[in-house]
Amino acid sequence: MKLAEQKVWDVLIIGGGPAGLSAATVLARSRRSVAIIDEGRQRNLRSHGLHNYITRDGILPADFLDLVHEEIKQYPVSFFQGRALSVTRSEDQFSVSCADGNNFISKRLLLATGVSDQIPEVAGMKELWGKSIFHCPFCDGFECKEQHVGLYAQQLNGYGMALALKHIARKLTLFTDGGTYLRLAQKQKLEQQGIEVITKRIRKLLLDKGQLQGLELEDGRTVDCTALFTHHGISTNRSLLDQLGCRSTKKGAAITNRHQQTNVDGVYVAGDASIDMHFVVVAAAEGVKAAVAIHNDLLEKQYAEVLKYR
Numbered sequence: 001m002k003l004a005e006q007k008v009w010d011v012l013i014i015g016g017g018p019a020g021l022s023a024a025t026v027l028a029r030s031r032r033s034v035a036i037i038d039e040g041r042q043r044n045l046r047s048h049g050l051h052n053y054i055t056r057d058g059i060l061p062a063d064f065l066d067l068v069h070e071e072i073k074q075y076p077v078s079f080f081q082g083r084a085l086s087v088t089r090s091e092d093q094f095s096v097s098c099a100d101g102n103n104f105i106s107k108r109l110l111l112a113t114g115v116s117d118q119i120p121e122v123a124g125m126k127e128l129w130g131k132s133i134f135h136c137p138f139c140d141g142f143e144c145k146e147q148h149v150g151l152y153a154q155q156l157n158g159y160g161m162a163l164a165l166k167h168i169a170r171k172l173t174l175f176t177d178g179g180t181y182l183r184l185a186q187k188q189k190l191e192q193q194g195i196e197v198i199t200k201r202i203r204k205l206l207l208d209k210g211q212l213q214g215l216e217l218e219d220g221r222t223v224d225c226t227a228l229f230t231h232h233g234i235s236t237n238r239s240l241l242d243q244l245g246c247r248s249t250k251k252g253a254a255i256t257n258r259h260q261q262t263n264v265d266g267v268y269v270a271g272d273a274s275i276d277m278h279f280v281v282v283a284a285a286e287g288v289k290a291a292v293a294i295h296n297d298l299l300e301k302q303y304a305e306v307l308k309y310r
């Protein structure tokens with residue numbers, strides 16, 4: 001028999017990124033029994049440094065997670081490494097099964113499962129991801145301010161992002177890699193702003209010592225650039241959300257109220273998997289909001305009889 005089978009946790013958190021860890025801290029400090037199931041693939045792990053999180057500017061994401069784990073040790077939070085595969089809801093309980101056969105039961109469920117980036121299939125992009133290939137001007141733009149920056153927009157048109165990057169970088173070139181999403185009027189507007197638009201396909205990335213130096217096009221022309229942003233799609237890690245019947249936007253983000261509660265009773269979503277912006281600080285804040293709402297919800301249930309006489 002698996003160890004975890006017998007216990008009914010107050011809260012089960014799936015996902016141990018900033019959203020899940022932050023919620024766990026608040027819940028454990030409110031004396032709730034909390035377990036986190038985490039596969040350990042936090043979205044920004046390959047990044048060269050975390051920005052826009054005050055007091056931790058530039059910290060490696062892995063070091064950031066180590067700090068949180070060190071902090072959380074003082075509270076009774078239980079960690080289980082693994083992938084949650086399926087979830088069912090019955091009465092007021094959730095049952096979650098993991099790939100390794102472990103099964104968990106809880107009164108409330110917080111999904112903090114994040115999103116997955118669909119990194120374009122250009123050779124070398126995955127290797128340079130988070131080092132000289134980025135997706136977010138707010139997260140990594142400032143570090144490229146003196147550089148000739150490329151924007152790769154094959155699947156989406158990249159118009160707005162090109163203007164945002166032009167504001168930050170010394171020079172910007174937009175590569176569509178054969179994509180045709182940019183309208184002629186948009187192309188002209190970009191060119192008026194000094195942004196070159198290159199529609200030719202990209203043959204390969206040019207690297208030196210593991211750093212991007214430029215791109216080679218299908219006609220053999222090379223374009224120097226030392227940082228490349230991609231305007232690509234993401235997919236929400238939503239299998240569990242779907243199994244529970246949680247509502248989501250067209251793009252797949254879970255729809256919650258302002259306390260991170262979904263349309264399914266007892267199910268909360270925080271972090272990138274939910275509808276708001278994708279930042280560590282936002283994920284952490286949503287974790288806090290979900291934790292407070294869950295704690296209050298459990299309190300109401302605990303003291304239902306008493307509260308009747310308020």
Ligand SMILES: Cc1cc2nc3c(=O)[nH]c(=O)nc-3n(C[C@H](O)[C@H](O)[C@H](O)COP(=O)(O)OP(=O)(O)OC[C@H]3O[C@@H](n4cnc5c(N)ncnc54)[C@H](O)[C@@H]3O)c2cc1C
Nearest residue numbers: 015017018019039041042043044051084114271272279280
């Ligand atoms: C390259 C890059 C750089 C970035 N830089 C910055 C930055 O500088 N500043 C900033 O604020 N933000 C940055 N971000 C965004 C930031 O990474 C996210 O906003 C943040 O990680 C969201 O936290 P989260 O807890 O929602 O999800 P995540 O951190 O992605 O954590 C989700 C966790 O859930 C786990 N999981 C998913 N499904 C399951 C399952 N079924 N069972 C078990 N575990 C599961 C995953 O393995 C993962 O460990 C960056 C993102 C990228 C890709």
